[in-house]
Amino acid sequence: MQLIDPVDKTADRDLSLIQELGLKLVYALNTHVHADHVTGTGLIKRKAPYVKSIISRASNAKADLLVEPGDKISIGDLYLEVRPTPGHTSGCVTYVTGDGPDQPQPRMAFTGDALLIRGCGRTDFQGGNSSLLYKSVHSQIFTLPKETLVYPAHDYKGFTVSTVEEEMQYNPRLTKDEETFNNIMENLKLAYPKMMDVAVPANLVCGLQDLKAAEDFITTLQRYPTLSEMDLDEAIT
Ligand SMILES: N[C@@H](CCC(=O)N[C@@H](CSS)C(=O)NCC(=O)O)C(=O)O
Numbered sequence: 001m002q003l004i005d006p007v008d009k010t011a012d013r014d015l016s017l018i019q020e021l022g023l024k025l026v027y028a029l030n031t032h033v034h035a036d037h038v039t040g041t042g043l044i045k046r047k048a049p050y051v052k053s054i055i056s057r058a059s060n061a062k063a064d065l066l067v068e069p070g071d072k073i074s075i076g077d078l079y080l081e082v083r084p085t086p087g088h089t090s091g092c093v094t095y096v097t098g099d100g101p102d103q104p105q106p107r108m109a110f111t112g113d114a115l116l117i118r119g120c121g122r123t124d125f126q127g128g129n130s131s132l133l134y135k136s137v138h139s140q141i142f143t144l145p146k147e148t149l150v151y152p153a154h155d156y157k158g159f160t161v162s163t164v165e166e167e168m169q170y171n172p173r174l175t176k177d178e179e180t181f182n183n184i185m186e187n188l189k190l191a192y193p194k195m196m197d198v199a200v201p202a203n204l205v206c207g208l209q210d211l212k213a214a215e216d217f218i219t220t221l222q223r224y225p226t227l228s229e230m231d232l233d234e235a236i237t
Pocket residue numbers: 034035036113119120121122123154188190191192193194195
């Protein structure tokens with residue numbers, strides 16, 4: 001089995017449940033470099049070293065496996081397809097369960113923060129770009145079968161699942177034309193996530209998986225106190 005976007009605070013809970021169910025965790029996948037929490041991937045790998053971490057190559061983060069658009073991540077007879085959905089961050093991907101008679105139906109799309117339920121990820125940091133996000137969602141998610149279940153990384157109202165059809169019909173941002181969407185995104189005026197300066201450096205090494213790399217990032221962070229407003233790649237070169 002695999003975990004998508006595990007969180008550090010629930011790593012023990014998740015591992016206990018997996019053990020209770022008699023399952024074997026194979027992959028811990030991240031949809032992107034999260035800004036609001038530290039991924040559970042590093043803690044999971046310390047307790048279960050056989051688990052492989054996965055993130056997109058485009059994220060510029062470290063992991064055991066760096067996936068690219070179109071890759072298929074196999075788990076037994078099943079697979080997850082990697083769809084590029086940049087715009088919230090430059091390396092965001094959506095993992096979609098495979099097509100075909102042996103694959104679970106309806107398909108499931110794990111959209112990270114690209115597509116949220118009746119919302120979408122912000123586009124004001126980490127390589128965010130609202131035009132790109134609009135195109136990503138329309139070309140990579142809204143083209144999936146309409147009954148596809150949408151599982152986002154967050155919901156701030158307690159919902160857990162939607163469908164492609166529901167979001168195509170009711171999403172208050174993504175049903176608009178691109179110009180209106182860009183305008184909405186430019187005027188969100190959201191506060192920076194509280195954990196951002198801790199979470200981004202930790203998540204660039206998949207949750208402190210590589211302690212030396214984590215220390216390097218923290219040193220970089222101290223040298224650049226306004227790192228959250230800068231392009232991280234620029235800061236560390
Ligand atoms: N208040 C929260 C962070 C809220 C936030 O910025 N959420 C992100 C997803 S996590 S990177 C987002 O894209 N929100 C979109 C929206 O419309 O709310 C905290 O401090 O952690």
